[in-house]
Amino acid sequence: MSFDSDRTDPKELGITKVPRHVAVIMDGNGRWARQRGWIRLRGHREGAKAVKRTLEESYRLGVEYLTLFAFSTQNWDRPSTEVEGLMGLLLEYLHSERRELLRRGIRFRAIGDLSRLPQNLQNEIAALSEMSKDNDEMHLVVALSYGARDEIVRATRALAAAAVAGEIKPEDIGEADVSARLYTADMPDPDLLIRTSGELRVSNFMLWQLAYAELFVTDVFWPDFAKDNLIEALQAYSKRERRFGLTGAQVKK
């Protein structure tokens, strides 16, 4: 990754509100490859290039958190060649981008059941997370072996254990107590969810955290996702009125 310039003024691009946290369901790698008669892994490889572009443009526009859904708990059931290929790609990405991420002051972390990942990938994730932990120019979060229901089950277990231990009373449990036990405990909720390839689903991604996120779906397959597509999503977000359950009049006050 080499960022062509530091920051862009979003207003010059018609982006009047920059979402603090953008989450992305990167979909369509397989179809992109199939359209060209190529193996699926080639789509994932091109997808990794789209990750670089999206991170670069998000950084330039001042997005603070970018969370990418790279591998779900259900993806473990894909053919082993695809799973191994994806794990290899992720390792390659972390190796090749490490220097630039650190140079840019980007904090990296992964969320999900990381214990299921190959040991070399776990080691790379742990090393980069540790090395970048004090960075705050931007946050890159990659969801790996991630499932939102599984995340909520884990939080529920932790709360039940705390209740049994007498550390918390069941009647005192509130939303903040659940949030504090998710992988994303110290992160703001996503403001904008982008999904590529036209599917209208959330696919077990950040179910709790996306409660009030604005949704943007594009037909573009992830490997084709370009800087202009991100700009389009942010322009659309700028025009949205977020109400959080209030009336339009209340929000405008």
Ligand code: FPP
């Ligand atoms: C969904 O497309 C995509 C994935 C399951 C993998 C996403 C992974 C990458 C973009 C690779 C690199 C990631 C990083 C963070 C460097 P699909 O395979 O389900 O596509 P399809 O629905 O068209 O079959």
